[in-house]
Amino acid sequence: MAEIVLRNLTKRWGSFTGVERTNLTIADQEFLVLLGPSGCGKTTTMRMIAGLEEASEGDILIGGRRVNGLDPKDRDIAMVFQSYALYPNMNVYENIRFPLKVRRVPAAEHHERVMRAARMVELTEFLERRPGELSGGQRQRVALARAIVRQPNVFLMDEPLSNLDAKLRVSTRAQIKNLSHELKVTTIYVTHDQVEAMTLADRVVIMKRGVIQQVGSPVEIYDRPANTFVAGFIGNPAMNLMTGELRGGVFSGENVRIAGINGPDGAVVLGFRAEDASVVPAGGDIVAPTYTMELLGDATMVAVRAGGALVTVKAQKDYRIEIGAPVEISVPAGICHLFDAAEGNRIE
Ligand code: ATP
Numbered sequence: 640m641a642e643i644v645l646r647n648l649t650k651r652w653g654s655f656t657g658v659e660r661t662n663l664t665i666a667d668q669e670f671l672v673l674l675g676p677s678g679c680g681k682t683t684t685m686r687m688i689a690g691l692e693e694a695s696e697g698d699i700l701i702g703g704r705r706v707n708g709l710d711p712k713d714r715d716i717a718m719v720f721q722s723y724a725l726y727p728n729m730n731v732y733e734n735i736r737f738p739l740k741v742r743r744v745p746a747a748e749h750h751e752r753v754m755r756a757a758r759m760v761e762l763t764e765f766l767e768r769r770p771g772e773l774s775g776g777q778r779q780r781v782a783l784a785r786a787i788v789r790q791p792n793v794f795l796m797d798e799p800l801s802n803l804d805a806k807l808r809v810s811t812r813a814q815i816k817n818l819s820h821e822l823k824v825t826t827i828y829v830t831h832d833q834v835e836a837m838t839l840a841d842r843v844v845i846m847k848r849g850v851i852q853q854v855g856s857p858v859e860i861y862d863r864p865a866n867t868f869v870a871g872f873i874g875n876p877a878m879n880l881m882t883g884e885l886r887g888g889v890f891s892g893e894n895v896r897i898a899g900i901n902g903p904d905g906a907v908v909l910g911f912r913a914e915d916a917s918v919v920p921a922g923g924d925i926v927a928p929t930y931t932m933e934l935l936g937d938a939t940m941v942a943v944r945a946g947g948a949l950v951t952v953k954a955q956k957d958y959r960i961e962i963g964a965p966v967e968i969s970v971p972a973g974i975c976h977l978f979d980a981a982e983g984n985r986i987e
Pocket residue numbers: 652655656657675676677678679680681682683684831
């Protein structure tokens with residue numbers, strides 16, 4: 640069992656707080672992703688769990704044992720980072736084997752364990768090569784194999800795909816997902832890439848300035864973002880967020896009027912996703928000149944100014960309109976998300 644519990648976990652440097660009273664339970668075998676913009680405290684949280692950074696306050700429990708103060712090597716975790724730090728003079732086989740030697744695993748077990756890890760990341764044909772003779776993706780797979788070979792209870796991965804090109808990132812991402820499923824290891828994965836988070840995670844934790852904003856499954860976070868920060872961070876494109884006034888169930892703002900919205904009268908932020916709205920010939924809730932049109936291949940994205948923002952709508956792939964030409968957009972009340980204007984928190 641490798642449940643991880645963070646209790647009031649805090650990191651301060653002088654008067655600056657990098658991570659603020661984080662409370663989180665990561666279930667045994669769960670794949671948890673820490674997501675957020677640069678500087679939000681993801682890496683610091685991970686480094687405290689790993690034992691590379693001392694917590695200023697709070698507790699870290701792994702498998703029911705408080706590990707604050709324990710050396711990284713005594714925490715039964717394996718780490719994979721964006722810089723893979725392979726030993727340049729050792730070949731792939733020796734690189735993968737290295738953790739077993741350090742941990743004094745009986746030599747008789749080495750070969751089988753190295754080969755099994757190498758097979759899992761499809762490296763068996765490269766075992767004789769040195770890191771300098773490998774591509775970036777292959778090197779990252781060596782780093783993965785080196786983590787796997789230890790058979791730890793916990794994997795910590797910090798942006799392991801960020802040095803790979805777009806295509807390799809997708810295939811290595813699939814491999815990580817498959818491995819975590821097969822190995823049944825509790826995994827904490829740090830990224831600032833929301834697509835990576837949504838595709839890999841059992842649950843996503845979204846952080847901003849050291850504070851957790853929302854914890855939930857990818858679907859929960861996509862369908863019910865807790866605030867405008869989460870709404871604007873998740874999804875591609877991110878949720879459209881318009882500011883305006885709600886009066887008697889009618890939302891109105893620049894170029895927009897939507898009836899049937901439940902919420903208290905006053906200043907609000909109204910959100911909707913590009914794919915939930917549609918371009919209509921007449922009777923739209925948003926009426927505005929076309930700002931841009933982008934062809935994506937499978938769809939055409941149309942952007943207009945409404946509610947103080949640039950709002951994007953997904954149209955049919957063969958839809959065409961000139962920049963500046965008026966466009967009407969239907970935004971059904973049922974697909975709208977409502978947030979308070981002052982704090983940006985979800986209403987209802
Ligand atoms: P990135 O995606 O850029 O790696 P992150 O979310 O992982 O960002 P952290 O590295 O955890 O962010 O940093 C959180 C905050 O703590 C940042 O504002 C950073 O500048 C600050 N910080 C990190 N290490 C130190 C340090 N040793 N001393 C002071 N401040 C630090």
